[in-house]
Amino acid sequence: MEKLKQRILEESSVLSSDVLRMDAIINHQVDPALTMEMGQEFAKRFAEQSITKVITVESSGIPAAFAAAYVLGVPLVFARRKKTLIADPDVYMERVPSFTKGIVTDIMVSKQFLSSDDRLLFIDDIIANGDAARGLIKIIERSGATLVGMGIVVEKSFQAGARTLREQGVRVESLVKIASLDNGEIKFE
Template sequence: MELLKQKIKEVGIVVNDDVIKLDAILNHAVDPVLTTAMGKEFARLYREENVTKIMTIESSGIPIAFAAAQELNVPMVFARRKKTLNTDTETYCERVPSFTKGMVTDIMVSREFLSETDRVVLIDDFIANGDAARGLIRIIRRSGATLLGLGIAVEKSFQAGGRTIRESGIRVESLVKIASLSGGSIEFE
């Protein structure tokens, strides 16, 4: 997706050979035009799959997932990272490490919002090692829902996440693939 590549070139800050900071468009601020375009592209890629639900994980995936859900006219649900006083006690829960946060967190989805009749597309902002995606995949499988595939805004293809999920037979559609961040330079596939 050329618009996303252009924005990454404009605002991306290479922190080191493994990390790129995209706060200006994905992780702290939201670019509505770009986010809408990403949602439309994911909807185009999955439109023929009879999607009934878009799923993501809080928080940075929510705007893109919302845009895709709106374009497909289906509900969006997100996995929560924190329990609150009114968190449903009937949840699917998984422990997942976070590459960027450097810690393990619990993610949970209320059983009320995911059922065996759902046909789900996972949408997220980044995939690096794929741990969050694998946690969501386990939740979807435990619910009995059908996983149609993943939609990833930015795949760091020099890390194993996208590749290993594809190798397990799951469809992964990435709008942009970053092949390298070496030497402070962003190299796209």
């Protein structure tokens, strides 16, 4: 998506050779029109997969996942990172480290929202090391649902996350691939 690349160049900032701040586009402020275009692109790429639900991890993946679910006409399920007083106690749970937050959290999905009949499209905002993705994939496997693929808004291809998932047989479709953030410069593949 050339429009997304242009917005990244104009509105993002490189914090280090590993970290790109995209708060103005997808992580803090959300552009609804651009996000809907992302959803349309993901829906197009996975149109033949008979998807029953879109799934993501709270919270930055929710807008793009919502857009894809809306275009596909299916529900969106998201893995929560925090337990609430009204949360369903019957959940699939996995402990995952967060690259950008520098902490380990639990992600959980209520068992009532996943079944062996589901064909899931996993959408996420950024993939770096892929720890959260691997955690959610374990939850999907335990539920008996089928993961048809993963749509990533921004893949940092210089980190191992997406490559590792592809090597494990997961179909990963990225809208933008960043090859390097060295010397404060964003280089796309």
